[in-house]
Amino acid sequence: MRTNSSLTVVTRDGDVITAKRARGGSASSSSLIEINALVQELTKKLETISHNCDRLKFEIVTAQSEVDSKQGAFDIALSKLNESDARIAALTEQLAVSGQNMKSASAEVERLNLAIAEATSAKGRDENELSIASAQLQQHGDIAEPDHSAAENLRNQVSLARTAEVEARLAVRTSEERVDSIAARAKALEDAANTEREASERAVSRRGARARGALISSAIAEAAYEALIHIERSIAKAATERARLEASRSDREGETLTVRSRGRELATVLEQLTSSVHKDEIARAEQRMRIEALEVKCVEELGVDTATLVNEYGPHNDVPTFMETEDGEIVATELIPYRRDQQEKRLAATERSLTLLGKINPLALEEYNALEERLKFLAEQLEDLKRTKKDLLDIIKEVDDRVQQIFMEAYTETAKHFEDIFARLFPGGDGRLILTNPDDPLNTGVDVEARPPGKRIKRLSLLSGGEKSLTAVAMLVAIFKARPSPFYVLDEVEAALDDVNLGRLLVIFEELRESSQLIIITHQKRTMEIADALYGVTMRGDGVTEVISQRLRDSESA
Structure with missing residues (x-):
């Protein structure tokens, strides 16, 4: 407690001790409700501690990732600073080289200026000599032609001097441009060096800030790690206490389940006894209702009360037996003592016979009269149908006789004309029509026999195509002549x-x-x-x- 003020101590007697307060408990064993409440409270605390632990872990991971990112940025800035220092050194070296080149160019410019001055003075001397020579030539115009080689030499020297002057001027211009270019480059290198120097200073300052941030993050991470270790220890202690309380709760729950099981068994027995009592009461009530119904039925249907009925037909009286005579009458024979099983069998047989007879139909007489009328109507209809059938058969016989008469007349005329026409179409031949069933003219067929001259065949299928056509035409013409159209x-x-x-x-x-x-x-x-x-x-x-x-x-x- 002195080393860690955030711990909470719970004794076996229920005393709770913290760094700021102490709460007494009871020496007696806690009830199941108190244990459940304590377990729930500890569970909530454990969940809160777990939540805080997860949050601290997340913050530690976040801080570590931030430290890693800042360390990476620091390394990148350091590499950039080293690169900048290297570039500054290279630019300084290039600046020194450019200074040497500028000095050399300045010396070259001075030398060329001196050469230009010498060439200018030589040119002036040559021009003076040329003018003097020209004046002398004009004064001695009628003198014999002098030697021009000296003048040519002078002209050549003048030309060479002019060429040297032009080259010197070009060299001077080139040197001036080189000097300007070197000066501009030196200025740019100097500006770049200043920029790199400022960037290096800023990188150094940022590096220092990152280093300080890394130190702070490391301190935070160490503190969070220590807090995490402390929290894990607290969680372990709470888990141990929770396991103990859960074991106690399991024991109490087992006792509770045993008591509840015994209570359910007793409740089942009580329910069965109550149900049996209710069934007995219902059975007695049903028996009373049946007795009352039988008493009412005896009075209504038989006209006697139950006492008289029991005295006259009770089990102490003998029971008569009955038999059926040859005439179909039921007569009593002898009396036998009452036996319940025999009488129940007789009752069952009588009820079955009554069931076979069916229910009494009060409308049976009316239905019988209706069916009798229906039977009479159907008999009349049947007689009518028989008369109609006889009339139809007579009509059919007349039609058949008429059809037979007409068919035979048409057949006779057609057969006669066919023989005549066939003989004319086939001179010397023989053709005729024959009935396949002469005894039944209505269902008979007609065969055509054709024998052209010089042939013995009579079947149409054995004739030639022309003979078949001519035979068919003879048949058609015979029909036309018998029944003209x-x-x-x-x-x-x-x-x-x-x-x-x-x-x-x-x-x-x-x-x-x-x-x-x-x-x-x-x-x-x-x-x-x-x-x-x-x-x-x-x-x-x-x-x-x-x-x-x-x-x-x-x-x-x-």
């Missing part, structure tokens, strides 16, 4: 015929056209020749279909 439409019926058979067919067409109109689709010229009018379909040059008609009989008569 106002007009007929024939589609290329003569397409498979040769000229001889076509001529025979055209004779038949001439006979048919006397009583009917014929519309024939054909490509045969001979068929077109006997026509009264022709209708053709052609295509014009522009691709449009056009119908052309021509009446042949009118044109021939004209």
Whole structure:
């Protein structure tokens, strides 16, 4: 407590001692509620301490990261300062070299100025000599031509002097520009050195500030670490105390669970006893209600009270037995002593018989009358249906007789005409129609037998294509003659015929056209020749279909 004022001591008797106060406890064992309250309080304190510990850990980590970042920045600034010092040294060296170059250039400028001055003085002397020579030449114009080599030498010297003057001026200008450039570079190097020096001073000051901040952060981190160690110790002590209290609470909870289990068992027994009492009371009440209902039923249905009924039909009286005679009557035979099991069996058998009989229907008589009326109505309807069936059968017989008569008449006429026309289309041949079932004309079929001249076959499937076509035409013409029609439409019926058979067919067409109109689709010229009018379909040059008609009989008569 003296070394660490933040500790809290709790004794086994419940005394709580801190650095500032002490609170007494009870020597007796704490109750379960007090222990739970203390555990909850300690749990809250532990959560608060854990929260503070986490917060301090986070602050330590943050401070350490900040120290690391500042140390990194310090190292970067130090490296930049070293680089700046190196650049300053290099610039100082370059500045010294530039100073030497400027001195050399100044000396070169002075030398060139002296050369220019000498060249200027030589030029002046040469010009004076040239003017003197020119004057002498004018004075001695009629003298013999002198030697010009000296003048040429002078001119050459003048030209060389001028060239030297120009080169000297150019060298002077170049040297001046070099001097200016070196001076500007020296100025820039000096400014850069000053800037680097100021930056180095600022970096040094920032480095000092960072170092101080690092020291402060280190101190904070050490203090936080010590606080963390202290907190962890406190947490360990609190955890130990919490474990002890939880063990005590577990023991108390086990005792509580045992007591509660025993209480639940007793409550279950009490509930069962209460339920049994209630069931007995309900059973007695039901028995009373049944007895009262039976008493009321005896009075209402039998007209006697229960005392009289018990005296006359009670278990102390003998029970009569009954049997059924041959006439179906139920008569009493003998009396037997009352036995409950036998009477219950008789009651059950009687109830089953009553159940089989079903409930009494008070509307049975009305339903019987209605069903009787319905039966009478249905009988009348059935008689009506029978009469209708007989009438329909008579009508069907009349229709069948009429159809049979008409069919036989048509068949007889068609068969007669077929034999005649077949003989005309096949001279020397034989053709006829035969019924497949002569005894039942309504359901019979008709077979066609055709034997062209010179052949023995009679089946149509063995004939040639032209013979089949001509036989079919003979059949159609026979039907036309037996049952004439106002007009007929024939589609290329003569397409498979040769000229001889076509001529025979055209004779038949001439006979048919006397009583009917014929519309024939054909490509045969001979068929077109006997026509009264022709209708053709052609295509014009522009691709449009056009119908052309021509009446042949009118044109021939004209």
